[in-house]
Amino acid sequence: MNLTAANTKLCSPKQVAHVGRVILPHFQIQISSLGGLTGLRVATIVQRSLRSTHCQDFSTTSAARLRDFFPAKETAYIRKTPPAWPHHGWSEQEMLSVVPEHRKPKTVGDWLAWKLVRLCRWGTDLATGIKPEQQVDKKHPTTAVAAHRPLTESQWLVRFIFLESIAGVPGMVAGMLRHLNSLRRLKRDNGWIETLLEESYNERMHLLTFMKMCEPGLFMKTMILGAQGVFFNALFLSYLVSPKITHRFVGYLEEEAVHTYTRCIREIEQGDLPKWSDPGFQIPELAVTYWHMPEGKRTMRDLILYIRADEAVHRGVNHTLGNLNQKEDPNPFVSDYKIGAGHSQPNPALKPTGYERSDVIG
16 A cells, blocks of 8 residues: 555655656657757756656655555454543544643752753754754743744654654663553552553554654664664663653653644645645544544644644643652542542642642642
8 A cells, every 4th residue: 555645635656757758759759859969868868857756755764665664464353453441532622722831840850851851852952963953942942832933744743753762761671661660569559550551552542643644764763673673671670760851851752742743733724834734635544443533623723733732731640740749649640539528539630730649649
């Protein structure tokens, strides 16, 4: 399957070849008057240009090798495998209410987590080739969304894939360690494991969605492999030493994610990303199914709104978990509250800096 033809509605390689066969003789006739050698050179340039023209500019993979990156495997009996954690969906009002926000560090651990995230941000900008004029105000890195020069669709996809390949790690590491801790201590976990694993699953769905739009080249795959190896082991050790600091780190990481997607939405709305603003652009069916996206609300902007809302939840959840007693407190986001206590179910998407312990535990 040609992903470009399916997703961008632009020309196929066959169409490009056909155009070349039609117009090339006319070019050769017109340039023959320039002289044999000059005409040959111009004709050669035209031929090379046509051969090199293809519709896939989101990837380093050549058009001839494009394919469905993870096609559904046909079996004799199974028709479809639904998500393990079905998405509850978002209303438009909920998605539009999400804004970039920053929790100011209050402790040494907070400050350390924040500086580590800033280091990761710098490394990502360097690795993905973000120019200085494409960066936002460094004095307000998680709230400022305007830059002198916008990113291209290709740069955004590279950034999304790299970000989501990393963002799916923390929840799995924390959930795994808490699961083992629960087995070892012969005690309940009070609802933390499920939320952490669901977060990891949700981040992976973000990645799979973007992977339906492009196929990374060898360099990007190598970068992801190295980053995951370092990130997994670093988080494994840090969660053993201080779960509170680790959750704060992830909260700050999710602040960056909300900022990233907010800036992308802004650039789509301003018309800086014409391919994604095109009404004919189709988002992957995987996304439509997972987020239950209604008819008429399936543009690239809508997709980014859904993903940003998910990241806003992860931001609020991790900042809140970083405020709790890691061994004894229940997970407030899956708990039933006492009648008459004056508290309703907390909504992490509406609390960018997280709930304080006194707000949700008492």
